[in-house]
Structures are given as structure tokens and as C-alpha cells.
Amino acid sequence: MSFVTFIQHCLTGVSLGGAYALIAIGYSMVYGILLLINFAHADIFMMAGYFMIFSVSSFPWQISIPIVILGTVVLGVLIEKAAYMPLRSAPRMSIMISAIGVSYLLQNLATYLFSALPQAYPAIPPLKRQIRIGEVSASLVTFLTPVLTIILVFLLIFLLRKTKIGMAMRAVSKDYDTSKLMGIKINSIISLTFVIGSALAAVGSILYFTDRMSVTPFSGVLPGLKCFVAAVLGGIGSVPGAVIGGFLIGLSETFLVALGYSTFSDAFTFLLLILILLFRPTGLMGEDLQDKV
Amino acid sequence: MSLLEVRDLYVSYGGIEALKGISFDVEEGDIVTLIGANGAGKSTTLNCISGLVRAASGTIRYNGEEIQNMDSQKVVSRGISLVPEGRKVFPNLTVRENLLIGAYLRKDKAEIQEDLRKIYELFPRLEERHWQAAGTLSGGEQQMLAVGRGLMASPHLLMLDEPSLGLAPQLVKDIFSIIVRIQEMGKTVLLIEQNANAALNIANRAYVLSTGEIIKSGAGKELLDDQDVKDAYLGVQA
Numbered sequence: 001m002s003f004v005t006f007i008q009h010c011l012t013g014v015s016l017g018g019a020y021a022l023i024a025i026g027y028s029m030v031y032g033i034l035l036l037i038n039f040a041h042a043d044i045f046m047m048a049g050y051f052m053i054f055s056v057s058s059f060p061w062q063i064s065i066p067i068v069i070l071g072t073v074v075l076g077v078l079i080e081k082a083a084y085m086p087l088r089s090a091p092r093m094s095i096m097i098s099a100i101g102v103s104y105l106l107q108n109l110a111t112y113l114f115s116a117l118p119q120a121y122p123a124i125p126p127l128k129r130q131i132r133i134g135e136v137s138a139s140l141v142t143f144l145t146p147v148l149t150i151i152l153v154f155l156l157i158f159l160l161r162k163t164k165i166g167m168a169m170r171a172v173s174k175d176y177d178t179s180k181l182m183g184i185k186i187n188s189i190i191s192l193t194f195v196i197g198s199a200l201a202a203v204g205s206i207l208y209f210t211d212r213m214s215v216t217p218f219s220g221v222l223p224g225l226k227c228f229v230a231a232v233l234g235g236i237g238s239v240p241g242a243v244i245g246g247f248l249i250g251l252s253e254t255f256l257v258a259l260g261y262s263t264f265s266d267a268f269t270f271l272l273l274i275l276i277l278l279f280r281p282t283g284l285m286g287e288d289l290q291d292k293v
Numbered sequence: 294m295s296l297l298e299v300r301d302l303y304v305s306y307g308g309i310e311a312l313k314g315i316s317f318d319v320e321e322g323d324i325v326t327l328i329g330a331n332g333a334g335k336s337t338t339l340n341c342i343s344g345l346v347r348a349a350s351g352t353i354r355y356n357g358e359e360i361q362n363m364d365s366q367k368v369v370s371r372g373i374s375l376v377p378e379g380r381k382v383f384p385n386l387t388v389r390e391n392l393l394i395g396a397y398l399r400k401d402k403a404e405i406q407e408d409l410r411k412i413y414e415l416f417p418r419l420e421e422r423h424w425q426a427a428g429t430l431s432g433g434e435q436q437m438l439a440v441g442r443g444l445m446a447s448p449h450l451l452m453l454d455e456p457s458l459g460l461a462p463q464l465v466k467d468i469f470s471i472i473v474r475i476q477e478m479g480k481t482v483l484l485i486e487q488n489a490n491a492a493l494n495i496a497n498r499a500y501v502l503s504t505g506e507i508i509k510s511g512a513g514k515e516l517l518d519d520q521d522v523k524d525a526y527l528g529v530q531a
Contacts, residue, residue, distance in 0.1 A: 168394065180344075182446075
């Protein structure tokens with residue numbers, strides 16, 4: 001593999017990883033606050049793809065992007081209010097099953113409404129523009145994805161670390177009752193978590209589908225699982241962990257394909273999941289599991 | 294009118310009555326203590342006032358307003374702050390953040406800073422460690438932090454649930470002298486304690502709780518001399 005091809009693959013891998021990272025953050029944040037693996041997250045991501053198809057048919061892409069983000073946020077929050085909030089004090093297994101139910105509901109709803117045939121994802125002309133740097137060439141979206149990911153993650157970490165609302169989110173993730181005693185509205189904080197997770201998934205979906213060109217009702221399944229692995233790999237509950245996990249999965253997948261093992265690239269991701277669960281279940285950046293004293 | 298009036302308060306957990314119609318008053322500026330054995334319903338009483346636990350029946354009046362079954366968030370905004378049992382500091386937040394989150398509902402930035410300074414004056418150890426994650430503090434320091442966090446809400450009524458639990462004897466003494474200082478700051482204190490001796494010594498008024506009922510009440514010093522209380526809670530054999 002020549003140096004140029006190596007760089008080219010790195011770029012592709014980092015770009016794919018950026019989109020994965022944005023989706024993985026949604027898994028990680030929701031887990032951090034609800035201890036729930038939100039299986040519906042992958043399908044929220046898929047629905048964001050359809051939202052783009054439909055809004056581009058009536059609006060220019062500049063307006064479509066905010067519409068898609070808004071629509072995805074509304075969907076994410078609605079799911080939380082309808083399927084998770086009523087189960088707040090139920091056993092964890094119930095809310096997990098509810099999440100699986102929502103996931104299938106969204107897939108089947110999409111099949112019913114939009115058919116199972118792949119729908120062409122609209123091309124956003126500036127994102128598809130080819131850019132050359134030296135010998136390396138790629139479309140703008142490939143360069144833009146990692147940069148945008150880093151900026152969004154930086155903003156998110158600033159929100160979590162430096163603002164009052166971020167402090168409340170971190171408090172709620174540790175202890176509901178004590179947070180209530182501080183005067184924090186638990187439900188608003190949980191909704192906010194879904195707002196952030198869904199908005200990032202919407203951005204991730206725009207970046208991801210621009211390279212893939214089509215959406216089906218099951219488009220969310222595989223990337224969703226991979227992003228879940230990324231979140232676990234990084235340490236579920238940790239935002240920087242999810243980002244690192246996303247980039248690692250994106251890079252390893254790209255290089256496996258480049259080396260000719262494309263048949264195994266998906267299997268590798270799940271092998272990674274098994275290994276991480278066996279040898280470091282808290283993930284790379286996860287806190288050690290310990291009981292609250 | 295008392296600051297806090299509890300009347301015929303019943304609370305049950307899945308069919309088991311934890312409180313069987315208790316009534317008591319907390320006067321403005323007093324230290325009032327509820328003493329009693331494990332399972333007598335002391336924590337349930339405070340959790341119910343705070344809105345964490347629902348009342349089955351009865352009323353809780355604060356400043357004349359009925360607050361039973363009000364959301365915790367609203368109870369805090371009325372000026373009642375609970376320092377929960379077992380400290381419950383946020384281990385992942387720094388000491389300073391733990392204090393600031395106590396002032397979550399307050400908008401008066403300048404006064405929050407002023408109160409933060411006062412808390413650091415009361416607990417110099419917290420200032421030394423203000424940047425540390427609260428989870429790394431010792432038990433005694435966490436208790437100081439929990440009390441400080443409760444005060445940051447700028448409450449009229451501070452409720453303390455077993456603040457001396459699991460602390461070394463010297464720290465227990467410190468905690469009780471701090472409770473007296475909190476009273477001197479003009480706050481009303483509702484204190485729950487297993488350390489009945491120390492609690493009765495500083496309390497203006499005390500209630501003895503046994504299996505969900507109030508069986509005795511009186512001035513703190515009065516109950517210290519009460520033979521039944523001595524036998525049951527002070528570990529003094531006649």
C-alpha cells in the first residue's frame with residue numbers, strides 16, 4: 001500500500017468514524033442518564049435519512065438541514081415521552097424491551113410508509129464537491145465530517161463541564177432523588193439528553209447518507225449496532241469515550257476493507273465487542289464500576 | 294402559627310404503614326429533633342416533607358401553605374432544604390460544583406458567591422479541596438459538603454437526616470456545634486438523629502418517634518431527663 005493510498009484510507013476511515021462518533025454519543029449519553037441502551041437510536045438515525053429526502057423535495061438543502069435536525073429532535077423526545085417516561089420506576093428490563101419495541105415500530109412504520117425499496121438520498125452539491133490536497137482527493141463531506149465532529153464534541157463537552165445545565169445533567173446521571181432535592185427537574189434534563197443525542201444523530205445521518213446515496217427502513221440497523229459497539233468500546237456513559245470508539249471502529253473497518261477483508265469488516269466490529277466485554281467491560285474511558293456509598 | 298405544621302400524616306409503602314398519623318410543629322428559629330430507633334419513620338417524615346415520598350393522608354403546612362405531595366423541586370423553592378441520609382454528595386462533581394448545585398434554583402449570582410464564601414468560612418476544609426471530585430473526600434468531609442450544599446439553597450428550614458451517622462466521635466461533636474451555628478445564622482433546623490443524647494442537648498423541642506407514631510414530646514432538656522427516653526434511647530440503665 002503506497003503512502004498516498006494509506007492517507008486516502010485514513011481520511012475515509014476518520015470520516016466514517018466521525019459519523020459513527022456522532023451517533024455513538026447518543027447511545028452513551030442516554031445510557032449515562034437512564035441506564036438504558038436506546039435501541040431505537042439507530043432507527044431515529046434512519047428516520048433522519050427519510051426526513052432529508054422529504055424536506056429536500058420541497059425546500060432547498062440549506063433550509064432542509066435545520067428541518068431534518070428539528071424533526072429528528074422532536075421524534076427522539078416524543079419517543080422518550082411516550083415509551084420511556086411512563087416506565088421511569090419500572091425495572092430496567094421493561095424499558096429496554098420498550099426500546100426494542102420502538103425500534104421495530106420505526107422500521108416497520110418506515111416500510112409501510114415509504115416501502116422497503118431504497119430511496120435515493122439527495123445530493124447536497126457543495127458536500128459532494130471534490131477536493132484535492134496533493135495526491136489525495138476526496139469529496140468535501142469526507143474532509144468536513146471529522147472537523148464537524150470535533151467541533152460538536154468540543155461544544156458538547158463545554159456544555160457538560162462548564163454550564164449549570166451540564167452540571168445538572170452530570171448530577172442527574174448519578175442520583176435522581178438527590179438531584180430532585182436540589183430543585184432539578186429530572187424530566188427536563190432527560191428530555192435535553194434526548195434532544196442532544198437526536199440532534200447529533202441527525203447531523204451524523206446527513207454526513208453518513210451523503211456518502212451512501214440511499215436509505216432503506218433498515219439502513220439504521222448495522223451502523224446503529226456499530227455505534228453501540230463504539231460507545232461500549234469507549235466506555236458507555238462517557239462522551240470522549242464514544243468519540244474515540246467511533247473513530248477506532250471507522251478506521252479499523254476502512255482498513256479491513258482496504259486490505260481485502262471486506263467480508264469480515266462487520267464481523268470484526270462485533271469480535272471487538274466480545275473482546276472488550278471480556279477483558280475491559282468498562283471500556284477505554286469508562287469509570288470503574290463501583291457501588292455508590 | 295408555626296413555620297411547619299404536620300397534622301395526622303400517614304405514609305405507607307406497599308401496604309405497610311410507615312407513619313401512622315403523626316403531628317408535630319416546628320417553630321421559626323428553633324432546632325427541633327425527631328429521635329427514635331431504626332424504622333421508626335424518621336427518614337420517611339423528612340422525605341415526605343421534601344416530596345420524595347407521597348403522603349397517604351394528612352397535611353403538611355409550611356408558612357401556612359399546604360405542601361404535602363408537592364414536587365420536590367417546588368418544596369425547595371419554598372425554602373425547605375433536605376440534607377439526605379448517607380450524605381449523597383455527587384461523587385463525579387467537584388466540591389465547588391456540589392455547593393453550586395445546591396443553589397440550582399437561585400438566580401441571585403452575587404449572593405450565591407457570598408453564600409459560597411460563608412460556607413467556606415464554616416468549613417475551611419471544603420475550600421482547600423474545592424477542585425476535588427466529591428467522591429474522593431472522607432466521610433466527614435462529605436457530610437460537611439452535604440450540609441454546605443443544603444445551606445446553599447438559602448433555606449429557611451434546613452432538614453438534616455442523621456448527619457452524625459458513621460462519623461468519628463470528634464467529628465460528631467463538630468457536626469453538632471455546626472448545627473448550633475446554623476441556628477445562630479437565623480435558620481430553623483429539623484434534625485433526625487440516632488445519637489439522641491447529642492440531639493436532645495441542642496434541641497429546643499424534641500419528639501420521640503416509635504413505629505410510626507409520636508409517643509412523647511417536650512423541650513430537648515426535658516426529654517433528656519425523662520426516664521422512658523433514658524431507658525429506650527440514651528443507653529442509660531436505671
